[in-house]
Amino acid sequence: MTGFPPLLVVAVALVDADGRVLVQQRPPGKAMGGLWEFPGGKVEAGETPEAALVRELEEELGIRTHASCLAPATFASEPLGDRHLLLLLYVCRKWQGVAEARHATALKWVRPAQLYALDMPPADLPLIGLLDALL
Numbered sequence: 001m002t003g004f005p006p007l008l009v010v011a012v013a014l015v016d017a018d019g020r021v022l023v024q025q026r027p028p029g030k031a032m033g034g035l036w037e038f039p040g041g042k043v044e045a046g047e048t049p050e051a052a053l054v055r056e057l058e059e060e061l062g063i064r065t066h067a068s069c070l071a072p073a074t075f076a077s078e079p080l081g082d083r084h085l086l087l088l089l090y091v092c093r094k095w096q097g098v099a100e101a102r103h104a105t106a107l108k109w110v111r112p113a114q115l116y117a118l119d120m121p122p123a124d125l126p127l128i129g130l131l132d133a134l135l
């Protein structure tokens with residue numbers, strides 16, 4: 001069956017004390033290079049979604065958080081090439097360390113309303129309005 005099993009990806013809106021959200025820019029050589037996305041990545045075999053996100057945040061940004069600090073917010077369900085993407089989006093307001101771009105080309109902190117103006121992957125577009133209303 002095309003698109004089965006779905007590709008399970010976890011991502012997070014990290015929200016700072018000023019209510020701004022972190023987005024990172026995908027490197028130019030990769031699929032969807034140059035687009036801005038929420039930090040995260042694929043859930044690996046045997047991992048819970050929350051454990052995958054804790055791992056990705058450490059790998060990509062060098063910050064530490066805990067599963068109990070990840071609040072499920074919304075999700076996206078979109079075709080992605082010959083797969084079907086299920087993107088679980090969490091909100092996190094509590095972590096340790098200062099985020100640095102270890103994999104991304106750049107990081108930026110933006111107000112939720114500024115997300116509308118960014119080039120983001122198609123799966124992320126329906127998430128923006130939900131985040132804007134939620135945060």
Ligand SMILES: Nc1nc2c([nH]c(=O)n2[C@@H]2O[C@H](COP(=O)(O)OP(=O)(O)OP(=O)(O)O)[C@@H](O)[C@H]2O)c(=O)[nH]1
Nearest residue numbers: 009010011031032037038039040041042121122123124
């Ligand atoms: N992290 C993240 N991934 C997203 C978002 N939106 C979206 O469509 N994706 C897609 O979900 C997948 C995330 O997997 P990933 O980050 O582990 O994979 P990747 O393509 O960067 O590289 P890799 O396969 O070499 O690790 C990618 O296909 C990515 O394009 C988003 O907001 N955040």
